Amino acid sequence: MESNSTCSDANDGNTLGLLNEGKELAHSVIKVLHERHTISVSEFWFSIVASSFMAKAYGTYQAIAHLYEVGCFGDAICLSRSLFEICLQVKYLCEDPIKRTDTYLRYGALDQAVLSLTSTSKDAHMQAFSNILEKQGFEGLLRLKRRKYFELRAAEAGAKPGVKFLNERLKELRKFGKQENLYNWWDQKNIPELAKEVLGEDKWRTHEFFYKFTNSFVHSSALALSYYWSVKESAFEIFYHPQESHPYARFAAIYATFYLVWILEALDIAFELNQSENIAEFERAARAQANNFRFSTPTDT
Numbered sequence: 001m002e003s004n005s006t007c008s009d010a011n012d013g014n015t016l017g018l019l020n021e022g023k024e025l026a027h028s029v030i031k032v033l034h035e036r037h038t039i040s041v042s043e044f045w046f047s048i049v050a051s052s053f054m055a056k057a058y059g060t061y062q063a064i065a066h067l068y069e070v071g072c073f074g075d076a077i078c079l080s081r082s083l084f085e086i087c088l089q090v091k092y093l094c095e096d097p098i099k100r101t102d103t104y105l106r107y108g109a110l111d112q113a114v115l116s117l118t119s120t121s122k123d124a125h126m127q128a129f130s131n132i133l134e135k136q137g138f139e140g141l142l143r144l145k146r147r148k149y150f151e152l153r154a155a156e157a158g159a160k161p162g163v164k165f166l167n168e169r170l171k172e173l174r175k176f177g178k179q180e181n182l183y184n185w186w187d188q189k190n191i192p193e194l195a196k197e198v199l200g201e202d203k204w205r206t207h208e209f210f211y212k213f214t215n216s217f218v219h220s221s222a223l224a225l226s227y228y229w230s231v232k233e234s235a236f237e238i239f240y241h242p243q244e245s246h247p248y249a250r251f252a253a254i255y256a257t258f259y260l261v262w263i264l265e266a267l268d269i270a271f272e273l274n275q276s277e278n279i280a281e282f283e284r285a286a287r288a289q290a291n292n293f294r295f296s297t298p299t300d301t
Contacts, residue, residue, distance in 0.1 A: 015250050018289055019065035022260050025282050026058050029264050032273045046097040049104055050090065050267060057086045057263050064256050071242030073249030074217055074227055080252040080259070081214035084207070085191070087259040091198040092187070094266040100187065107186040210255050213248075257286040 033051060060083050067076035093100050189197070191211065195204040216223040227248060230237045261283045268275045 014289060015253050016065070016069055018257055018285060019061075019068060019253055021282060021285065022257050023062055023065060025278060026054075026061060026260060026264065028278065029267065029273060029275050030054060030058060032275060033267065033271060036271060036273070042098060045105060046093070046101040047271075049101050050093060050097070050270065053086060053090045053093070054263065054267060057083060057090070057260065060086065061256060061260050064253065068249060068253050071244060073243060073246045073252075074224060076249055077214055077217040077252040080256040081211065081218055083256050083259045084211060084214075087262050088191070088194045088198055090263045091266045092189075092194060094270040095198065097270060104186050207255070210252075214252065254286060254290050258283070258290075261286065 033054065060079050064076045064079045064083065067073070067079065093104065192204065192208070195207065195211075199207065215221075217227075227246065228239050230239070261279060264275065264279050267273065268279060
C-alpha cells in the first residue's frame, strides 16, 4: 500500500533524533531523581506523586517516539495530548507541593472509594474501601472509618445505612466531582483554567490550538480520519498500514518535546536536581526544529 508521505526524510530523521535525545535526557534526570537522598518527611508524598508523574510522562514520551518511528502517527498524536495534560499537572503540583499533593491524594482515595462502592460485589467494594483508608491514612477519612465501621459491615450483610451515609459524605467531600467538559479531576479546574495558571495566558493561546488539534485524533473526528486517506487523480485510497511520514505527526512530536522540557524543568526546580543546563540545551534543539517547521510553530515556549 502506498504511503502518504508529505514530509522530507531529512526532517523526519531530525525529529526522530530529537525525540531520542529527549529520551536520553529524561533518563538522566530520572537517574538523578532516583539517587536523591534528602527527602524530608513533609515532602515524602510529594516525592512519591511527582516521581510517579515522571514515570508516566517518561513512558508516554517513549511511546510517542516509538510510534513516530514505526509510522503510527495518529496514535503518537493522541499521546502528545496526554503528555500535555501530564505536563500541566506536574507544573501545577510543583508550585505548591505539600498542599496540592494532599489534594491530589485525597481525591484519589475518594475517587477509588466511589468506584468501589458501585461494584456489584459487596465484599469486594467494602474490602477495597477499607484498604484505601488504611493505606492512604488521611485524618478525615480515618475518622469516617472509625465512626462508621460497623455500619459498613452491616451494609455488607445487606443493610443500607452505611452505604447511604458513605455516599452522602463522599459527595460532600468531593466538591470537585463535577462532570463538566475538560475538568482536571482533582482540583476543580478545567484544562484552559489550569493551562492559563501554569503556562500564562499568552503561552496557553499558542498551545490551545495544539490541544484542540489533538482532540480531533483522540475522538476520531473527520479531520483525524482524513489523515488515513488520499485522493490522487480521482483515485481514493485508504492507508491501512503505518505511513512513512506526515506533517501532523512531526507537529505533534515537536510539541511533545516542549512538554517533556517543562516537566523536567518543574522537577529540576522542585527537587534541586541541578539539571537546568542539560534541559536548556535540549530545549534549544527543540526550538530550532520548531522554528523551521512550516505547519505551526510554538513561537512562545
